[in-house]
Amino acid sequence: MPRVTDAYLTERREHILTSAAACFAREGFHRTSMRDVITEAGLSPGAVYHYFRGKHDIIAAISLDAVTAVGEAVRASVGRGQTLPDLVAGLPAAIEALDRADDRTRLAVQAWGEALREPVLGEALHEGVEVVLTALRERVDLARAAGEVSADVDSPAVARVVLGIVQGFILQRAWDPGLSAADYGRGAAAVVGGRLAP
Numbered sequence: 001m002p003r004v005t006d007a008y009l010t011e012r013r014e015h016i017l018t019s020a021a022a023c024f025a026r027e028g029f030h031r032t033s034m035r036d037v038i039t040e041a042g043l044s045p046g047a048v049y050h051y052f053r054g055k056h057d058i059i060a061a062i063s064l065d066a067v068t069a070v071g072e073a074v075r076a077s078v079g080r081g082q083t084l085p086d087l088v089a090g091l092p093a094a095i096e097a098l099d100r101a102d103d104r105t106r107l108a109v110q111a112w113g114e115a116l117r118e119p120v121l122g123e124a125l126h127e128g129v130e131v132v133l134t135a136l137r138e139r140v141d142l143a144r145a146a147g148e149v150s151a152d153v154d155s156p157a158v159a160r161v162v163l164g165i166v167q168g169f170i171l172q173r174a175w176d177p178g179l180s181a182a183d184y185g186r187g188a189a190a191v192v193g194g195r196l197a198p
Helices: 006-027 034-041 045-051 055-078 084-101 104-117 119-145 155-175 181-192
Strands: none
Touching (some): 034 055, 084 181, 104 155, 155 181
């Protein structure tokens, strides 16, 4: 009997998660059954249960993946060396790019709700948010050092507001898939850049 490789096991696990994500994006976490996931994956129940004990484990894995993907998109944008308003203007497009491949942002919204009920998931998501906040705080500190923003700017507070802009886009996009990332980004940059006054 041929030996099963680690690459095969990883690929099979990812296939199950991709199938489950498609189900969850259509029906939500709690309206999707394990039977739905098994059917979508085109595998036997035993094959799916070999990787996951049940739907809860799949929800946790997908939630962490969705929120991690959002965090990575934000951190990648922070590393581009733009002005703070330009960074904020570009964040919605970076998030929108995640949805071109799959519905990660819709899954992220569901993950936020699930994290309120599941302490272990909540703690993991909180850690992910802290990584993003650290990157944003460091970017605000660089902007302050470069004279781009006022010397008395509270970096942690600004980082929270920028994160709120990203989360707001994700939530609004879940409700309104036609929401323009470019328009939202321009509006966010105007607010952050103080360009609202006449």
